[in-house]
Structures are given as C-alpha cells and as structure tokens.
Amino acid sequence: MSFPCSDQSIRPRKMQSASLPGVMEAVRCWCGDVCKVKEVTDFSDWLGMKFFMCANYESDPPESISTYVRPPSPPPLCMYYRWIDTEMPDWAVTEIRERGRRAWASLDLEERREKAEAEEKAEQKK
Known part of the structure; x- marks a missing residue:
C-alpha cells in the first residue's frame, strides 16, 4: 500500500x-x-x-x-x-501492448507507402 x-x-x-x-x-x-x-x-x-x-x-x-x-x-x-x-491490472497491460503494436504497425505501413511513392516518382522521372 x-x-x-x-x-x-x-x-x-x-x-x-x-x-x-x-x-x-x-x-x-x-x-x-x-x-x-x-x-x-x-x-x-x-x-x-x-x-x-x-x-x-x-x-x-x-x-x-x-x-x-x-x-x-x-x-x-x-x-x-x-x-x-x-500494479496495473492484466487487462490494462494487454491494452497498452496492443495499442503499442497497432501504433508500430501503422507507422510501418506509412513508411512503406512513402517508400513506394518515392520509388514510383523515381520510375516516372526515368
């Protein structure tokens, strides 16, 4: 306590x-x-x-x-x-981990999209 x-x-x-x-x-x-x-x-x-x-x-x-x-x-x-x-309850720990996982997945998706757009622009310039 x-x-x-x-x-x-x-x-x-x-x-x-x-x-x-x-x-x-x-x-x-x-x-x-x-x-x-x-x-x-x-x-x-x-x-x-x-x-x-x-x-x-x-x-x-x-x-x-x-x-x-x-x-x-x-x-x-x-x-x-x-x-x-x-200590935090188990459901809260799970929620924090899940939100973190979703945030990283969203960031990864955004980075992939930006990389694909950059490659597409490079292809168009050639």
Missing part, C-alpha cells in the same frame, strides 16, 4: 468511480470523511489502477477554462489521495 499523498502533479487526470476490491474497507482522509474510490481511465502508467480520493476534493476543472475567466471558488478542503493498487 502506498502512503497518502498531496502531490497533485502525479495524481491521474482522467478517472471514473469504482468499487472497492475484495474485502477492503474504505479509509478516511485528512479531513475525516470517508474517501471515494476512483479508477484511472487515462492512457498512462496507471491505467486501470484504483485509488482513494477525498470526497471533498472536486476533480480538476476543464483545462480550456482560463483561471481569469473562471469565477472564484474556495480551494478544495482536502487534497488527499492514496493508491489502492500497486
């Missing part, structure tokens, strides 16, 4: 509500409230991993909104979060 953290630079940006795995019980955060359980949906090193997050901490506002345009609001009461999982 990991230690509670307030370093928001490593907290996932895209997440969804999740359920607690197994017989684990919910924890309380620094402000004393029961934490929400979230699962990372962002395609990152944490894909599919679950973590506790303070119920009083609202998710980040949309990035397109400027801080100067957004109406002033109070800061979050508590920025507590703690990882439940220490």
Whole structure:
C-alpha cells in the first residue's frame, strides 16, 4: 500500500468511480470523511489502477477554462489521495501492448507507402 499523498502533479487526470476490491474497507482522509474510490481511465502508467480520493476534493476543472475567466471558488478542503493498487491490472497491460503494436504497425505501413511513392516518382522521372 502506498502512503497518502498531496502531490497533485502525479495524481491521474482522467478517472471514473469504482468499487472497492475484495474485502477492503474504505479509509478516511485528512479531513475525516470517508474517501471515494476512483479508477484511472487515462492512457498512462496507471491505467486501470484504483485509488482513494477525498470526497471533498472536486476533480480538476476543464483545462480550456482560463483561471481569469473562471469565477472564484474556495480551494478544495482536502487534497488527499492514496493508491489502492500497486500494479496495473492484466487487462490494462494487454491494452497498452496492443495499442503499442497497432501504433508500430501503422507507422510501418506509412513508411512503406512513402517508400513506394518515392520509388514510383523515381520510375516516372526515368
């Protein structure tokens, strides 16, 4: 298990509500409230991993909104979060490998197409 953290630079940006795995019980955060359980949906090193997050901490506002345009609001009461999982689930590892394989296959196909076009242009010049 990991230690509670307030370093928001490593907290996932895209997440969804999740359920607690197994017989684990919910924890309380620094402000004393029961934490929400979230699962990372962002395609990152944490894909599919679950973590506790303070119920009083609202998710980040949309990035397109400027801080100067957004109406002033109070800061979050508590920025507590703690990882439940220490490793990515098997399905997430498989998904990352498959996306990588498809990306390399797409790149290879594009390179072959460019090479064929270059050879065709060379043939036409002769």
